[in-house]
Amino acid sequence: MSTRVIIAKSIAKIAGPVSKLGSGSGKSFAGIVFSKIAGIDAISELSHELGVGSIILTGTNGKTTTTTLLIKLLSNDIPIRSSFESNTINAIASALIQQKGDVGVFEYGIRNIKYGIPDKVQRIVDPVGVVYTTISPEHAQVAGVKNPFEDYYRAKELLSQGMDKGIIITNCDDPRTAYLGYKKRNDVKITYYGLEVDNISDFFDADIIQCPSCGKELVYEKHFLNHRGVYSCECGFKRPEPDVKLTDIKFTNEKWALTIEGDLYNYPLNENLSFNVEINVPPYGFHNIYNTLASITSYASFTPKAENIESTIKKVFNNLDMSFIPPGRFEVVEYKNKLIGLGQGDNGDAAKINALFMDQFVDGPLEFIYTTPDVDEEEIFEDHFKVIKTLSPAHIIVVPGRKSIEKAEEYYNIIKKEYPDAEFYPLSYDEMAKRIDKLYELATQSDYDYVIMTGCGEEQAMWENIKQKLIKK
Ligand SMILES: [Zn+2]
The missing domain is CATH 3.40.1190.10 (Mur-like, catalytic domain)
Known part of the structure; x- marks a missing residue:
């Protein structure tokens, strides 16, 4: 190991923990300091230890x-x-x-x-x-x-x-x-x-x-x-x-x-x-x-x-x-007499897996609370819609999962053609706390004993927060 690499490593070692006090790059900080001093290629010397x-x-x-x-x-x-x-x-x-x-x-x-x-x-x-x-x-x-x-x-x-x-x-x-x-x-x-x-x-x-x-x-x-x-x-x-x-x-x-x-x-x-x-x-x-x-x-x-x-x-x-299971990932939670399956389903594959997982537990009419993708994510929506239909839910609620409310409403209108009593809640991304509260309320106040809530959404900021609220009660 060259002297420069040894020096860079010892500085990065000290700088790493200090960074936890501040904000920003967090767990990457020691690596960033090291790369700045020794160059990114020098990481191979660390790896070869x-x-x-x-x-x-x-x-x-x-x-x-x-x-x-x-x-x-x-x-x-x-x-x-x-x-x-x-x-x-x-x-x-x-x-x-x-x-x-x-x-x-x-x-x-x-x-x-x-x-x-x-x-x-x-x-x-x-x-x-x-x-x-x-x-x-x-x-x-x-x-x-x-x-x-x-x-x-x-x-x-x-x-x-x-x-x-x-x-x-x-x-x-x-x-x-x-x-x-x-x-x-x-x-x-x-x-x-x-x-x-x-x-x-x-x-x-x-x-x-x-x-x-x-x-x-x-x-x-x-x-x-x-x-x-x-x-x-x-x-x-x-x-x-x-x-x-x-x-x-x-x-x-x-x-x-x-x-x-x-x-x-x-x-x-x-x-x-x-x-x-x-x-x-x-x-x-x-x-x-x-x-x-x-x-x-x-x-x-x-x-x-x-x-x-x-x-x-x-x-x-x-x-x-x-x-x-990592934070925000799909889980089935018992809440009073309900079984609520909720978590991230950002891509078609993940949403299908969530549906298969939920299906093990479902033994009666199911409500699907669907959080939509964003602009330019029509392909994900198509995959999601297939998943929704396969579970043949008794009722569907649509909520924006990402930023665009307009796009979410467009997706909702497509769903509404096949499920006329589907409902839409135009909850804003910027008011995430409100969105979380409403999603929590929709799931816990549902008329159904089986609720699946999945689609797009921020893993920790949205799904994990809702999950924690459900588990606490
Ligand atoms: Zn071939």
Whole structure:
């Protein structure tokens, strides 16, 4: 390590905690100070201090939950450095500066190429593991710029494209994430995770999904969750076999019993190993099965303690309660005699997952309180409307989820054509406290025993606030 890097690191270490007193860049501050002094490329020297290396997790949905679970698993065996919801390289640098441990676990959100630097992050952090959860279209706009799905997908790909060592861990049931592994199969190890059970299937009408390799329509033999399933294409690309798989699942109201089998390459030990565990988890929804598989696969690939694998997995998952869900994410809350499902559903995939989760509990007429997307987000609205219709709610209430009230009313008018008694509340974004109070009131005063409230909205500022109000009462 050069003198300049050592100096930059020690200044950043002191400056980091000080920044908590002020406002602004918060958890990135130490990284920003370091980059200013030593230059952004010097972050690679911090990264190379790690005895094993860094693991970076990305995807459209599930990355925060998977990161949370992976941290629980790995930190049981060894000290690690970690950061959540880091969308900048400086947040990763801060964790490298302020923490100790031989493995880095970093969540990295990438919206598009313009506002993220995934190839640079790959080059500088030089990860030995890149983990993909699932990829689906999200916001059509980022910071006012059109963000076509091809660019978004390409940005995700750039995070692993330059890798020449380590492992890409990816969901084989999702053709988009599977293809990112498939393309790199000659450069690095690819470890796939997926389902191998018959009692999980989707109730949504299947969308047409294009082959990520040739663009033709994929043929599905099975659908698990939205675009995830067992698929193939006439060009030859098909779902790869999972190395870590769910082989059995038993559902009860209180617990789900999952059997997971794995046979994979372990990076620190440089050898193959296998495991077979049965875990009992809360009935946490199908999407969390994928987050569980992703975290277990990543953990078993990077723990240097092979002998711990089965016992650590059991210890973490058998003691899991729903508090592992990140703030603002969808949850079903009991309120007096009602069941209210609420939380973020910013993209079509997330909203469908919320609907599937809610559907487990619904046993009577349902009210749907829908928070709309914004201007230029018609595609998200279309996906959302499909989700609303699939649940066939007895009543619908529409509220703006983002800034534009006019646009929300436009979306409402489309809904009204099919649901004439739908109601609209033009609540302003700028008066967020009022919007939150009203949403809370609508849910708790509903005439229905089952209420789902989802769509667009600020994760912490809106959803988490409403959730906390509901839980407190
Ligand atoms: Zn194809």
